[in-house]
Amino acid sequence: MAIMPSRDTTLCMSLAGRPGTFGVRFHNFLYDLLGLDYYYKAATTGDLPAAIAGLRALGVRGCGVSMPFKEACIPLVDELDASAAAIDSINTIVNQDGHLKAYNTDYIAVRQLLDEHAVPVNTPFVLQGSGGMAKAVACALRDAGFSQGVIVARNRLAGPALAQACGYSWQPELGGLRPGLLINVTPIGMSGGPQAQDLAFDEAAVAAAERVFDVVALPADTPLIRLAQSLGKPVISGAEVAAIQALEQFVLYTGVRPSAEQVRLAAEFARG
Template sequence: MALRPNRWPRPLSGGWEKKVINAETRVCCLIGDPVAHSLSPLVHNRGYQARGLDYVYLAFRVKEAAPAIAAMRTLGITGMSVTIPHKTTALACVDELDAEAKEIGAINTIVNRGGHLKGYNTDYDAALKALSEKTPLRGKKTVILGAGATALTIALALKHRGSRVVILGRAPAKAAALAARIGAEGSGGFDRFSEIGDADILTNATPVGMWPKVDELSVPASYLHPKLVVFDVIYRPRTTRLLAEAKKAGCKVVYGHKMFLYQAARQFELFTGHTAPLVQMGQALTRALKGDEGVTISDRR
């Protein structure tokens, strides 16, 4: 397996283009497939620049997680972000899991401390923070679309905050298994969109709305209502078709880039031991997303 950088982050004025990499530079990276349009390198490198840290962050398209994670020890890689399809398989490749990652059964972050690899899931707190900015969570009925690792992470986070969670998935059996695992209020297939009728929060944790499905909806717009808070975990495009329809229906919306920024900030702190410069990282992200408005290429970290 060859590790190869996929794309350098876009230059920032007075920033990345002046970075000099030397023998002491600490390396952090992203592994996944695909990673070609990830904004993680841009956001992390902007953070290192803002804090004056001798770090660099790269993206690697990786088919198999295990050899790449093992290379953290041999190459001295300080931190690694893990994205689809490796969030679950990476579990077996680390020495230790934090409590949330262990419960979720998926990681998106690995920290190397002297060859000891510890896995974390920074999506958990990031999702809570993004949603909490728009709505209280305790006692609220939340319908989550999707039954994968991201859906599980958000479902657990909301359940722990006292939300009433319903899982709807394309495969009803998978949704039922996830619901049983976390003690959700209910589950079903995509023939049960009527659950949204009395819901307070709707979360899209499916890839519908990302390229190449940017014109598709994960749920028919007719189910959206003004009392609903609609959260789409997709951050590119910034305004997905679902969020556009939600706005038309009078819903409050939560953009996926908020969750992306908060999980990246937590990774930054785990990798470096420094407080994340959230303002500068957020400005870099916002600038990049504005720069490709109308571009129909999207990606998860």
């Protein structure tokens, strides 16, 4: 039975330009399953400094941070964990008695998935995107030892800056590149978005690739993932990233690490 929120309930939340349901369902499912007096809520804001000040003032224990706030939050917190400081992007804030410390569990999730899927570090890759999540993925690739990479981004400031920071090259369009690993870190294919039915990469590029990584979490089977699977390509999905990063947030907020089976159940429920 779900624990009813009370004045003693610990509140956690997330801030996003377009709030989703995955985090809400994932965290609250585990709170109920483990009998923790916590409650999680998603929100957006037009006044980010006031929202972050509210975390501190109201004693909100933890806050997930999504697009477009991952970089804008940095000057508003008190401390950066190494996972966030190394890439100048955050996705998690933990409030310890009014002291706000920021982390990046996206980075942790990507590093873990590259290992779990045994992606060879000598695989040339293209990463499409240049925002906060793209930073997390690019830095995870760099730190894992991937040296042959191209950042593809139309933003002629953020794209080259990300490429330079990680030691990769940059170009505004994919063009004739046919790398072994294709990585989409844009909203293309995201449920409810204007490009929900679009492919992040053209079919010829997918056919030539050895594997595909789509960071879009909802739906789990984006148009890019479906095409790659139909062509027999190994894939890494955004749903996998979402589950791992949410788990690490959960541990930071509660100090409790659920079992693998409990996490599987929570992720299935969150995607349902």
